[in-house]
Each structure stands twice: as C-alpha cells, then as structure tokens.
Amino acid sequence: MASFASLLCAALTQAETLFDYQLQPVQVAEGTWVVPGVPEDFSRSNGGNIVNIGFIETSAGVVLIDTGPSLRYAQQLEAAVARVTSQPIVAAIITHHHPDHWFGNQHFKTLPIYALPETLGAMVNEGDNFADNLYRMSGDWMRSTEPTPANTALADNTLSIGDHTFQLIKLKGHTVADLAVLDTNTGVLFAGDLAFDQRAPTTPHADIDTWLASLDSLGDIDYRLLVPGHGQPAPDDRAIQFTRHYLLWLQNLLRQSAQVGDVPTDVINKPIPAAFQEASLVREELSRSVIHLYPGLEANTLSTHKQGGYN
Amino acid sequence: MTRHVATALIRLLGLVVLLGGSALARSGLERNGADPLDSPMWENMHERFLAGEDYVFDAAIEVIAPSYAEDSLNVPVAFSVSGIENIQQIAVFADLNPLPMVLRLRPVTVAPAMAFRFKLQQSSPVRVAALTDDGLWHVGSAWIDAAGGGCTAPSVGMASGNWTETFGTVNAGFFPRESGNRLKLQIMHPMDTGLAEGIPRFHIEQLQLRNLDDDSLMAELELYEPISENPLLSFDIGAVSGVALEGYDNNANTFTADLVNP
Numbered sequence: 001m002a003s004f005a006s007l008l009c010a011a012l013t014q015a016e017t018l019f020d021y022q023l024q025p026v027q028v029a030e031g032t033w034v035v036p037g038v039p040e041d042f043s044r045s046n047g048g049n050i051v052n053i054g055f056i057e058t059s060a061g062v063v064l065i066d067t068g069p070s071l072r073y074a075q076q077l078e079a080a081v082a083r084v085t086s087q088p089i090v091a092a093i094i095t096h097h098h099p100d101h102w103f104g105n106q107h108f109k110t111l112p113i114y115a116l117p118e119t120l121g122a123m124v125n126e127g128d129n130f131a132d133n134l135y136r137m138s139g140d141w142m143r144s145t146e147p148t149p150a151n152t153a154l155a156d157n158t159l160s161i162g163d164h165t166f167q168l169i170k171l172k173g174h175t176v177a178d179l180a181v182l183d184t185n186t187g188v189l190f191a192g193d194l195a196f197d198q199r200a201p202t203t204p205h206a207d208i209d210t211w212l213a214s215l216d217s218l219g220d221i222d223y224r225l226l227v228p229g230h231g232q233p234a235p236d237d238r239a240i241q242f243t244r245h246y247l248l249w250l251q252n253l254l255r256q257s258a259q260v261g262d263v264p265t266d267v268i269n270k271p272i273p274a275a276f277q278e279a280s281l282v283r284e285e286l287s288r289s290v291i292h293l294y295p296g297l298e299a300n301t302l303s304t305h306k307q308g309g310y311n
Numbered sequence: 312m313t314r315h316v317a318t319a320l321i322r323l324l325g326l327v328v329l330l331g332g333s334a335l336a337r338s339g340l341e342r343n344g345a346d347p348l349d350s351p352m353w354e355n356m357h358e359r360f361l362a363g364e365d366y367v368f369d370a371a372i373e374v375i376a377p378s379y380a381e382d383s384l385n386v387p388v389a390f391s392v393s394g395i396e397n398i399q400q401i402a403v404f405a406d407l408n409p410l411p412m413v414l415r416l417r418p419v420t421v422a423p424a425m426a427f428r429f430k431l432q433q434s435s436p437v438r439v440a441a442l443t444d445d446g447l448w449h450v451g452s453a454w455i456d457a458a459g460g461g462c463t464a465p466s467v468g469m470a471s472g473n474w475t476e477t478f479g480t481v482n483a484g485f486f487p488r489e490s491g492n493r494l495k496l497q498i499m500h501p502m503d504t505g506l507a508e509g510i511p512r513f514h515i516e517q518l519q520l521r522n523l524d525d526d527s528l529m530a531e532l533e534l535y536e537p538i539s540e541n542p543l544l545s546f547d548i549g550a551v552s553g554v555a556l557e558g559y560d561n562n563a564n565t566f567t568a569d570l571v572n573p
Contacts, residue, residue, distance in 0.1 A: 133458055261484065263387065264426070265377070295428075298495070302543075303483065304481070304482050306566075
C-alpha cells in the first residue's frame with residue numbers, strides 16, 4: 001500500500017515537472033467527448049485543469065466547446081483530440097468569459113472562436129487581471145499564455161458547422177453573458193457554468209436571481225445529456241437541481257444574515273448544510289461569495305441618518 | 312543594573328497580578344515570545360505600534376478573517392476579546408502592508424470587538440493587540456493571502472469622480488443580538504491612501520461615539536489609510552439605543568450624526 005502511494009506520488013510529481021495535464025477525453029455521445037477537470041480551485045498541482053472541455057466531430061472538422069485554462073492545456077488538448085479522431089480542429093465556441101474556459105484561445109487564434117458579444121467585451125476588459133491571478137495561482141503551467149479574446153461575435157440563434165447544427169441559448173446570471181450550446185444532432189447540452197454538479201458554484205460576476213431564471217430556461221430544453229461546466233455529465237437535470245439548490249441556500253443565508261446584523265466574517269463561518277457536505281469547495285466558495293455578494297446586502301440594511309455632499 | 316532590577320520587579324508584580332486575576336488559567340503564555348506566524352516585520356511592528364512594550368500572543372484575542380483576500384480593496388476582518396478585563400486600547404495592524412496601521416480603538420463602554428474592511432497590498436499577518444491596564448499587550452493574529460494591489464489603487468469614488476455626491480453621508484443600522492445591540496455605521500468617504508499616483512492621502516482620522524442619553528463616551532477610534540472606502544464599522548454597544556457620532560478627516564472635514572434606533 002505504501003509503495004503504491006509513493007508510486008502515485010512520484011507519478012504526480014513527474015506530471016507537475018513535465019506540465020502534463022494528462023488529458024483523457026471521455027466519449028459521451030456519438031462523435032462527442034468531454035475532457036473532465038478535477039473538482040478543485042486553480043493550483044500549482046492541477047495547473048488550472050478544473051473545467052470540463054467538450055469537443056464534437058462534425059463532417060467539417062472538430063468543434064471545441066471552450067479551450068481550457070492555459071496555452072499548454074490547449075496544445076495538449078489538440079493532441080488529445082488527435083488521439084480519438086483524425087479530423088482537425090476547425091472552430092471553438094466559448095461559453096462565458098471566466099478564464100478557465102478560454103485561456104487556451106491563443107493556440108487556436110487562426111480559427112473562428114465564437115462567443116457572445118458581451119462575453120467578448122468582458123474578455124477584453126478583464127483578461128489581464130485574470131492572467132495576473134492565474135499566473136499567481138497556477139505558476140509555470142501558465143508559461144507563455146496570453147489572454148486572447150474570442151474573434152467572432154455570435155449574433156444568430158443557431159450555428160451550423162459541417163453536418164451539425166448547434167442551437168445557441170443566450171442566458172446570463174453566472175456572468176454577464178452565459179451561452180448554453182445544444183448540439184441538435186446528438187441532444188448533448190453544454191451548459192457552461194450555469195450548471196455545476198457536486199462542486200460549489202462560483203459567484204464573482206453572479207446575479208443570483210438572473211441565474212435562477214436561466215436555470216429554469218435550461219430545464220425547459222429537450223436534451224439527452226447535460227454537460228456542466230464543472231462536475232459529471234449526466235442524462236438528467238441533476239446539475240441544474242444541484243446548482244439551483246445551492247444558489248437558493250446561498251441567497252437565503254446571505255439575506256437572513258444581513259437582516260440580523262451579521263458581519264461578513266460571521267457569514268463566512270456559517271455551518272454548511274448536510275446536502276452540500278459531500279460537494280467540493282463549498283466552504284471556500286461561500287467565503288468568496290460573501291466578499292462578492294454581501295456588501296450590497298449589508299448596505300441595504302442601513303438607513304441614512306445624515307445626508308452628505310461636498311461643496 | 313538598577314534598571315534591570317526595576318524591570319524584574321515590574322515583571323514580578325505583573326506576574327503576581329496575572330496569577331491573582333482571572334488570567335491564572337492563561338499563565339502558560341510566554342512573555343515576548345516568538346511570533347507564531349514568523350513574520351520578518353514583527354519586531355518592527357512591536358517597536359512602532361506597541362512602543363516596544365511587553366506582549367503575549369494570546370488566543371483570547373480572536374481575529375476572524377478570510378484566509379484569502381478575494382477583493383484586496385475590501386478584506387473583512389472582525390475581532391473580539393474574551394476573558395480579559397480592563398482593556399485600555401486595541402491596535403490593529405498588518406505587518407506587510409506598505410501602510411501597516413489600520414485602526415486604534417479605545418473601547419470605553421462598547422465591547423472590545425469590532426468589524427471593518429481594509430485594503431491589503433499583499434499577503435500579510437493581521438494583528439489585533441489589546442493593551443490591558445497592567446501594561447501588557449495581548450496579541451491575536453491571522454494570516455491573509457492576497458493577490459495584491461489594494462493600497463496603490465485609487466478609490467472607486469475618486470477614479471470615477473462622483474465621490475463628492477455622497478461625501479459625508481452617514482448610514483446606520485441597529486440590530487438586536489444576544490449580547491445587546493449591534494451598531495453598524497457607514498460614512499461615505501474615499502479613504503485614499505496617497506499611494507495611487509496623483510491622488511493625495513485623504514482619510515477619516517478620528518471618530519467618537521457618545522451615548523445620546525447622557526453624552527457619556529462610548530468609544531474613541533483612530534482610522535488610518537488602509538480602512539476601505541466608505542468605511543462600514545460594526546460595534547457591539549450593549550443596551551445603548553442612541554449614539555452621537557462625531558469625527559473628522561485629515562482635511563478637517565467634520566462628520567456628525569445622531570444615530571437613533573427607530
């Protein structure tokens with residue numbers, strides 16, 4: 001047992017040294033694969049491989065759903081794609097502007113990389129800040145990665161590539177613009193980060209009410225398999241339910257805490273309900289969400305006792 | 312030689328006071344011991360902000376902060392003190408901040424506890440040091456990891472130019488808690504550090520809280536540059552239900568408001 005543990009340890013150390021993400025595409029439908037990430041935050045051991053990237057083989061070539069967290073990831077993604085299909089990568093569709101989903105764009109910049117217009121704007125505005133953070137958290141895995149925003153704005157409700165037609169469902173709430181992509185050929189729904197499963201949803205750009213409404217919209221879609229941005233693909237709505245359940249808990253917790261006068265650090269340390277104790281990163285994401293969402297709620301509980309103004 | 316004898320006597324007296332009081336259970340605390348966070352700046356902090364006086368690292372001072380500063384401009388911190396009486400003042404500082412001093416509180420009738428947000432330039436310990444009337448500082452610590460940039464950015468209000476519209480507005484709320492009333496008060500103010508290019512230091516320096524019923528002093532507070540823009544400060548004020556706020560900033564703007572629990 002000890003020798004197995006030390007072997008595993010040695011293997012992991014070697015992976016870090018070589019900056020090998022060890023990407024393993026998992027086929028989830030005909031001509032459709034998901035490259036699963038680990039249920040962790042960015043770190044120097046995972047190099048940012050925390051996200052589900054999808055790819056679809058069409059008659060015109062392979063379409064990527066998101067491009068991953070770094071240049072190295074994108075290079076290794078291309079190699080992983082080549083292991084399961086002889087088709088070249090011809091396009092990428094980006095679900096939203098969080099960096100784990102598009103920092104691989106640089107490697108595919110000669111191809112059309114599609115995103116919603118608001119997502120394009122957010123990539124331009126926030127890319128450098130994201131890069132600062134990712135270099136700090138993931139270290140040398142990020143080497144030579146430069147934020148490269150998508151190059152083609154999506155305006156229509158569908159996109160046809162080869163023999164596949166993708167339905168583009170424009171939603172928001174996790175960020176300013178969240179694109180869900182339904183492959184009408186296979187019924188696979190790539191939900192982006194509107195849906196998480198067994199991993200706490202992140203809220204740095206979230207509007208929870210809008211997000212909840214978007215989850216209702218996702219639930220109305222006729223799909224055969226739902227691929228969440230983080231968590232296991234599944235043929236049912238478990239990721240939608242998990243995300244809705246979590247967001248409702250978070251929203252109620254923050255509101256009730258503000259009402260009774262809790263300070264932010266009180267809220268960060270609130271108990272985690274049993275329903276989420278098996279899920280990843282709940283305490284960490286609660287702590288982050290308090291920073292994102294609590295100041296506004298806390299300010300709303302105060303009333304103006306003296307009107308100011310500067311002359 | 313005489314000085315050493317005197318120091319030894321004072322320490323002995325201090326020990327007697329400690330042993331004679333409620334501190335008996337905590338007599339295992341090491342005087343002027345090593346910093347549990349091993350900060351390279353601790354000795355410097357000790358000289359600058361605690362006047363080189365005796366200290367103990369003491370778990371009775373609870374410092375609650377997130378382990379990671381998700382927003383370097385607004386890092387929430389709360390502190391409280393349990394089981395220590397006769398606190399003269401409380402100093403809060405962050406060793407590795409370019410402007411380490413955050414605030415000083417003299418809790419007269421308010422609990423020796425507060426919550427606030429501050430700007431953090433890089434990963435650092437945050438310290439809360441409570442001075443008791445025997446001349447000993449009781450120090451609590453927490454480590455906060457930060458991506459950085461909190462102190463050298465201009466305030467949002469100054470950068471957008473709209474700070475004048477709300478400047479000096481005082482918002483407040485009273486919340487009944489198990490231990491009495493909690494007062495949250497917010498004064499709209501840019502709180503610029505002077506470290507952002509072309510924007511001078513501009514911050515609230517002094518605040519006083521008085522009981523509206525009898526004008527008695529509840530607390531005095533010194534605020535420094537790292538306190539976040541539009542400071543939101545929380546105090547546990549016991550049974551008091553009306554507070555007169557008075558204060559001024561480093562440009563001699565004054566802030567007064569009567570805060571009444573409706």
